[in-house]
Amino acid sequence: MNVSEIKLLLHKDIKLELKQSYTLNSILLYAFSTVFICYLSFKGVVDVSTWNALFWIILLFTSINAVVKSFVQESPARHLYYFTLSSPQSVIISKIIYNSLLMLIITTLTFLFYIFYIGNQIDNYPLYFAALIFGSLGFASLLTMVAAISSRSNNNFGMMAILSFPIIMPMLITVIIVSKMALIGAKYSPVAWQYIGILALLNMIVIILAYLLFPYLWRE
Amino acid sequence: MKGLWWKILAILLLLYAIVAGFLVDIPDTDIKESMRNVFFHVGMWFAMLAVYTKSFIGSIKHLNTNSLDKDILAEQSAKTGLFFGLLGIITGMIWANFTWGKPWANDPHLNGAAIGIVIYLAYFILRSSIDDEHKRARISAVYNVFAFVLLIVLIGILPRLSSSTLHPGSQDGNPAFGDMDANMRYVFYPALIGWMMLALWIADLKVRLKKIDSEIENNEIV
Numbered sequence: 001m002n003v004s005e006i007k008l009l010l011h012k013d014i015k016l017e018l019k020q021s022y023t024l025n026s027i028l029l030y031a032f033s034t035v036f037i038c039y040l041s042f043k044g045v046v047d048v049s050t051w052n053a054l055f056w057i058i059l060l061f062t063s064i065n066a067v068v069k070s071f072v073q074e075s076p077a078r079h080l081y082y083f084t085l086s087s088p089q090s091v092i093i094s095k096i097i098y099n100s101l102l103m104l105i106i107t108t109l110t111f112l113f114y115i116f117y118i119g120n121q122i123d124n125y126p127l128y129f130a131a132l133i134f135g136s137l138g139f140a141s142l143l144t145m146v147a148a149i150s151s152r153s154n155n156n157f158g159m160m161a162i163l164s165f166p167i168i169m170p171m172l173i174t175v176i177i178v179s180k181m182a183l184i185g186a187k188y189s190p191v192a193w194q195y196i197g198i199l200a201l202l203n204m205i206v207i208i209l210a211y212l213l214f215p216y217l218w219r220e
Numbered sequence: 221m222k223g224l225w226w227k228i229l230a231i232l233l234l235l236y237a238i239v240a241g242f243l244v245d246i247p248d249t250d251i252k253e254s255m256r257n258v259f260f261h262v263g264m265w266f267a268m269l270a271v272y273t274k275s276f277i278g279s280i281k282h283l284n285t286n287s288l289d290k291d292i293l294a295e296q297s298a299k300t301g302l303f304f305g306l307l308g309i310i311t312g313m314i315w316a317n318f319t320w321g322k323p324w325a326n327d328p329h330l331n332g333a334a335i336g337i338v339i340y341l342a343y344f345i346l347r348s349s350i351d352d353e354h355k356r357a358r359i360s361a362v363y364n365v366f367a368f369v370l371l372i373v374l375i376g377i378l379p380r381l382s383s384s385t386l387h388p389g390s391q392d393g394n395p396a397f398g399d400m401d402a403n404m405r406y407v408f409y410p411a412l413i414g415w416m417m418l419a420l421w422i423a424d425l426k427v428r429l430k431k432i433d434s435e436i437e438n439n440e441i442v
Binding site for chain 1: 283331335338339341342345346349350351355358359361362363365366367369370371373374377
């Protein structure tokens with residue numbers, strides 16, 4: 001693995017995306033429609049817990065839809081080509097970086113749709129934004145690894161949901177707890193920042209595991 | 221016979237745990253005699269974690285050596301772990317129904333238990349979705365390693381952080397060990413070791429059975 005390889009692979013992914021601009025647009029439409037459906041169903045009366053849970057559920061489904069294509073977008077033949085050119089570690093790290101960038105964009109826009117339609121209930125802004133950033137980065141790296149596993153099975157899309165829901169739960173529970181603290185007031189702050197630390201730690205564990213395990217998936 | 225002594229030890233420890241578990245004096249707390257459930261219910265979780273760990277080690281060994289025997293070890297241990305996990309949930313639900321008035325409460329321990337079951341159900345679905353046995357072994361091993369580490373993080377860290385658990389003796393964050401006096405501990409620790417050994421024994425038997433099965437299958441094809 002080296003930095004220039006990662007840069008090239010990342011560059012390739014971004015260029016591919018800008019050329020087709022298919023993933024980002026479809027995901028934004030998906031996020032917008034989901035938020036709009038919630039707006040129509042809830043009619044503006046939403047308490048803090050519901051506001052919080054609803055946002056993270058929307059974001060979870062949106063991110064699964066965004067990341068699931070990571071390893072099936074390009075043909076197996078082309079994967080073989082990359083396999084001969086670069087180390088597997090470079091491939092997974094570049095995919096994680098790419099999906100993290102994608103997730104930050106998606107999270108920002110979903111969040112804007114959400115506060116525009118459902119309303120803004122945030123009390124502690126720095127804490128909430130920290131939860132958003134670390135939550136979406138964590139989702140990105142974990143789902144990238146699950147996408148890599150499920151792309152090797154016979155039913156990519158179905159397997160992605162089945163495999164990712166159970167193991168994303170630690171992250172989801174943590175992020176829901178911490179963002180709820182940011183909604184109900186600042187007095188829990190020291191404990192809350194501890195949770196942000198846990199999110200960052202979980203993300204690190206996932207990245208290290210992905211780095212170690214991906215070569216076994218790649219080899220065929 | 222080699223390897224026989226720990227099986228006999230497991231039986232003796234469990235006999236002791238079951239007999240002493242119903243006879244030992246327990247402290248007079250607000251959950252009364254239902255506290256005896258700790259010798260059986262907590263034992264299930266330790267047994268589950270012991271065989272899940274065995275499955276995790278099997279998966280790592282498979283990734284290193286590519287041997288299908290290690291894959292059988294991982295699969296059958298995970299199956300045994302799932303069984304003990306379900307027993308843990310059932311014993312917990314019966315107890316909770318008497319103590320809390322409902323079989324399921326929103327508690328970090330229960331959420332961890334449920335996730336521990338669902339992760340391994342997903343593992344078996346992943347296995348059944350891949351036909352080629354070498355590919356199936358490798359990919360499910362990757363998932364097993366990945367999921368086990370996250371499960372350990374989940375049940376190790378999160379319950380200690382939240383102060384809202386309903387489990388007795390857990391207020392300082394240590395799962396279920398708090399309220400016990402010395403008498404109970406004399407029964408509790410042997411019980412835990414006994415249940416773990418029993419689970420490892422069951423997993424061992426299942427592995428051997430599966431190996432014989434696959435051997436017979438191979439011979440039939442030839």
